[in-house]
Amino acid sequence: MYKLLITGGNGQLGRAINSLYLKRDDIECINTDVADLDITDLNAVLNYVEKCRPYAIVNCAAHTAVDLCEDQVDLAYKINAIGPRNLSIAAEKYDCKMMQISTDYVFGGDASEPYIEFDVPNPQGVYGASKLAGENFVKEFSTKYFIIRTAWLYGDGKNFVKTMLRLAEERDEVGVVCDQVGSPTSTFELAKAMDKLLFTDNYGTFHGTCEGVCSWADFAEEIFKLAGKNTKVNRLTSDQYPAKAKRPAYSVLENYMLKLTTDFMFADWHDALKEYMDWLQKQ
Numbered sequence: 001m002y003k004l005l006i007t008g009g010n011g012q013l014g015r016a017i018n019s020l021y022l023k024r025d026d027i028e029c030i031n032t033d034v035a036d037l038d039i040t041d042l043n044a045v046l047n048y049v050e051k052c053r054p055y056a057i058v059n060c061a062a063h064t065a066v067d068l069c070e071d072q073v074d075l076a077y078k079i080n081a082i083g084p085r086n087l088s089i090a091a092e093k094y095d096c097k098m099m100q101i102s103t104d105y106v107f108g109g110d111a112s113e114p115y116i117e118f119d120v121p122n123p124q125g126v127y128g129a130s131k132l133a134g135e136n137f138v139k140e141f142s143t144k145y146f147i148i149r150t151a152w153l154y155g156d157g158k159n160f161v162k163t164m165l166r167l168a169e170e171r172d173e174v175g176v177v178c179d180q181v182g183s184p185t186s187t188f189e190l191a192k193a194m195d196k197l198l199f200t201d202n203y204g205t206f207h208g209t210c211e212g213v214c215s216w217a218d219f220a221e222e223i224f225k226l227a228g229k230n231t232k233v234n235r236l237t238s239d240q241y242p243a244k245a246k247r248p249a250y251s252v253l254e255n256y257m258l259k260l261t262t263d264f265m266f267a268d269w270h271d272a273l274k275e276y277m278d279w280l281q282k283q
């Protein structure tokens with residue numbers, strides 16, 4: 001039996017991992033969220049891991065509110081950097097694997113072709129900087145680690161797709177930025193990639209995003225198309241839609257390491273979105 005300690009288990013990705021393993025009787029998910037295990041508390045983490053003795057720690061916990069991180073700098077670093085540090089210290093002490101989820105926002109966004117794992121990060125905001133600090137701690141304190149950088153996640157929780165579907169009920173048109181480009185990624189696809197790595201010794205840093213590229217405005221148009229809505233998308237520049245945190249203009253990731261070392265291929269973002277929206281309808 002493989003025991004997985006899932007932190008941030010009630011978040012979008014935590015839920016996807018759980019649903020992936022629901023029917024696997026060789027895998028037991030020990031789900032925790034902040035009330036059960038606050039990853040910023042080193043002693044709590046050490047005690048929990050000592051008792052639990054998992055095969056792997058899968059850290060789905062994070063401070064993911066990108067704009068709020070600019071105002072809550074200490075909290076962002078506590079959750080996104082100290083948290084994975086604590087988990088990595090425990091993983092090393094109790095000899096288990098460590099899987100950390102990171103972000104495309106570690107990159108500067110001024111590239112003209114997809115970032116690979118060997119490119120140098122240059123975060124533009126507190127969220128990206130704190131997640132990069134988390135990556136560095138994981139590398140520093142654990143040996144059997146996987147870091148997976150993903151992007152524009154949607155799944156069972158609060159996300160862009162659900163926001164657009166809500167706005168389509170309230171308005172005839174929405175303004176969405178068209179000068180930030182990336183790869184929307186379904187948590188269900190990401191969970192499959194995590195599963196592909198978790199039971200191997202194929203350690204290191206990986207990019208894990210759906211195939212294909214679009215802007216937030218393109219993404220919104222596809223959501224409305226699939227939902228059969230006539231909502232008009234007004235394409236805005238980032239200057240016309242000011243936000244607290246600066247975001248990378250181009251944060252496309254190439255899943256280079258996954259392709260070099262596994263046979264796993266993410267679905268194209270259009271297909272993954274359709275599958276997700278079909279799933280949403282059944283909820």
Ligand SMILES: NC(=O)c1ccc[n+]([C@@H]2O[C@H](COP(=O)([O-])OP(=O)(O)OC[C@H]3O[C@@H](n4cnc5c(N)ncnc54)[C@H](OP(=O)(O)O)[C@@H]3O)[C@@H](O)[C@H]2O)c1
Pocket residue numbers: 007008009010011012013014032033034035037038039040059060061062063064079083101102103104131150151152153154157158
């Ligand atoms: N969402 C995206 O677009 C995106 C893009 C790129 C990368 N990522 C990364 O992907 C991973 C999963 O993201 P997600 O969208 O699933 O996040 P999410 O839905 O926001 O879930 C994060 C979870 O972490 C929990 N948490 C917060 N502080 C904690 C603490 N101190 N101890 C334990 N748990 C804590 C949260 O609980 P509360 O809700 O109670 O605070 C929440 O359940 C994260 O590492 C994120 O940085 C996300």
